[in-house]
Amino acid sequence: MHLLTFEIKTGETKIGVRFNEEVYSLNAVIRAYNETERKSIAEETSLESIIQKNELSGIREAWNWALENRGKTETSRYAIQDVKVKEPLSNPGKVVCVGNNYMDHCIEQNVAPPKKPMIFSKWATSLIGNGETIELPEESEQVDYEVELTVVIGKTARNVTEEEAMDYVFGYTIMNDVSARDVQFEDVQWVRGKSYDTFAPLGPVIVTKDEIEDPHNLGISLEINGEKLQDSNTSNLIFKIPYIISYLSQGFTFEPGDIIATGTPHGVGVFRDPQIFLQSGDTCKLDIESIGTLENKVR
Template identity: 65%
Template sequence: MKLVTFQENNEEKVGVLKNDSVYTLSKLVELYNVSNNESVLMEDNMLSVIKNNDRDIAKVWDWAQSDFGQVSAAESSKNEVKISAPISNPGKVVCVGNNYMDHCIEQNVEPPKKPMIFSKWPSCIIANGEEIKLPKDSEQVDYEAELAVIIGKGGKNISEEDALDHVFGYTIINDVSARDIQFEDVQWVRGKSYDTFAPLGPVIVTKDEIEDPHNLDIKLEVNGKALQDSNTKNLIFKIPNIISYLSKGFTFEAGDIIATGTPHGVGVFRDPQVFLQSGDTCKIEIESIGTLENKVK
């Protein structure tokens, strides 16, 4: 399933995206309950859906796909609604640095022995199609294409063997970074967390649709020019290891986001360097998930 958060008539809703149609999840549930004499409950809020309705979503969507004619009342054209960031208020956005071997090579640094961790504030999340705004106090704003993991089931001291059971799905995040601020501060949070510095989405693909999250092509273009082109098989620390490692220190909650790192080709390590400029268009594509595109202002 490809889940989206969208705006319709000034109301936030959760939907399932299929081709060019969005099916409002709450309406699907209503139709499902009437047809099957059940009482499934589901709120129009992505965090609530992730926390409470993992199995119910699959059950309702399997029923809907058996005959789309019966759920036409829940259908809207994708072009008629405004797609928002899939999650705008996660408890945590945890990021892993230097987690691609090719990215370490371009920096001429040794790969880390343990995951290198930092965070971004949730307030910097924006949606597909919204603008990345350049701060006045930075002249070196960079892009970073990354696979993001959405936690579905919280927990602490999670084993690597059980880690993927705690994953709800996957999406795309652009870890936009003010390099001059990042390196000046030494610790990275401020340079990574300016408003609009976390484009996210446009969809969450549930984990059952991703056969292997460690074998997905990941690409980034600026103004149509390919600058990053790699595959998640090049991740140094795989997703189960990251989840297990982090959960030893803090408790994961449903809806938390893990940005798994970026591959080679970032602007600061290119020769000559490439930084985002007003008017640029930044587009990320990850296999099996889709495309995240944002203009720069």
């Protein structure tokens, strides 16, 4: 399922499932299914609550029924262009990021690949949704882009093995790890330069892990104003998802709804010649195969 949070024209926020060019209100589907089939599947309040429960069997049951009974779900459906897609998660407990995790990204910097995952974090207040605006801070002239496959944790994880690690994954989404390079490098510690408000566009959906057979074989790319600047495949990740989860869980506890941005491939602006940085009026378009497109303007 492609789960999302969206806002309709009245301003009401709903949770839903995207299917082709339509969005289904999940709770409307559940109500229709319960009434028609005399079921008692509980409605949901947010994607966070769904992830906390980590139990999708009832939702899948209702969703499969909706796909087979489209005539009974007309009031549940919205055209994608008629809704505002919001960030799927608004306040994850942890936004963990992995640096220098693509070999080609290390090569473009002329640095050796790390021997262990290189970890930093972003604040949750930097999250925005698809279609929202990346705001350029006055104190930076070097705001850069980074497309990243992002893992959503589904269960509490502490001291898990690599073999167990994928059992703790709920799904996948896309993040643009927007970075003020001048601030980042001046501070040495990266958090401030990576965590300005609006510096973590996320979405547009969370794809449940059953829908992606191999997260380590997905095309991943980024365009600015139609020019493709990053183009790679997640097969080029140095540290794979099971290792990252296991390695980090030895040090701290993951909780449901935490997210891990797994790193960006080559092509970031700061290491180009000449350098390319985001400018007011730009449009960032990020694509990851089997997940979708995350698009944001810059101001």
